Amino acid sequence: GAGVSQSPSNKVTEKGKDVELRCDPISGHTALYWYRQSLGQGLEFLIYFQGNSAPDKSGLPSDRFSAERTGGSVSTLTIQRTQQEDSAVYLCASSSLVGEPIVFNSPLHFGNGTRLTVT
Amino acid sequence: EDQVTQSPEALRLQEGESSSLNCSYTVSGLRGLFWYRQDPGKGPEFLFTLYSAGEEKEKERLKATLTKKESFLHITAPKPEDSATYLCAVQARSSNTGKLIFGQGTTLQVKP
Numbered sequence: 001g002a003g004v005s006q007s008p009s010n011k012v013t014e015k016g017k018d019v020e021l022r023c024d025p026i027s028g029h030t031a032l033y034w035y036r037q038s039l040g041q042g043l044e045f046l047i048y049f050q051g052n053s054a055p056d057k058s059g060l061p062s063d064r065f066s067a068e069r070t071g072g073s074v075s076t077l078t079i080q081r082t083q084q085e086d087s088a089v090y091l092c093a094s095s096s097l098v099g100e101p102i103v104f105n106s107p108l109h110f111g112n113g114t115r116l117t118v119t
Numbered sequence: 120e121d122q123v124t125q126s127p128e129a130l131r132l133q134e135g136e137s138s139s140l141n142c143s144y145t146v147s148g149l150r151g152l153f154w155y156r157q158d159p160g161k162g163p164e165f166l167f168t169l170y171s172a173g174e175e176k177e178k179e180r181l182k183a184t185l186t187k188k189e190s191f192l193h194i195t196a197p198k199p200e201d202s203a204t205y206l207c208a209v210q211a212r213s214s215n216t217g218k219l220i221f222g223q224g225t226t227l228q229v230k231p
Binding site: 004031033035040041042043045048050055056091093095097107108109110111112113 | 123153155160161162163164165168206208215216217218219220221222223224
């Protein structure tokens with residue numbers, strides 16, 4: 001079946017411009033995560049969605065970063081007034097959750113990321 | 120603070136030369152430890168989940184093991200196609216989001 005899809009795959013933007021990154025999760029996956037991977041660094045958690053709600057935004061680096069999810073599916077990560085330190089690969093992952101309370105023991109499935117370069 | 124440290128950062132092996140990658144972790148109650156493989160320009164690909172000390176899982180030439188403080192990814196008789204970055208991540212029992220905390224990875228190169 002189709003995996004997690006992210007677009008664009010590459011984005012070059014000028015410092016100060018706004019960018020939008022899109023994520024299409026696996027159909028039926030209610031949990032969605034955004035991570036950032038900088039050169040030589042591990043994956044850094046940004047935000048978690050359960051359905052359309054974001055109960056954990058603790059990883060967003062500044063108020064220039066925001067994200068939304070609509071219809072329990074597509075998510076958009078927006079970076080306003082981009083800075084050079086925002087250059088990184090932005091990865092989206094989705095996961096299926098079962099049970100009540102939610103059981104978090106299913107793996108995260110990642111997309112191939114958007115490589116953002118701020119010049 | 121929950122933390123994951125992987126070693127070595129890079130590893131070069133000859134084809135057929137077995138070795139192990141290490142993942143040390145500190146977490147306030149482990150729900151699960153995950154291993155991923157990442158090829159250049161791609162997203163991480165799920166390999167294994169381990170839940171309790173003593174557990175082992177195998178897939179082809181890879182075997183993952185878990186203790187209370189660390190996990191090992193053993194690679195037996197590796198082939199060039201095993202070349203990739205291997206990522207370890209933990210999920211804390213206290214987490215109500217399921218987020219994973221990743222190590223920085225070990226980049227493996229297998230030469231023919």
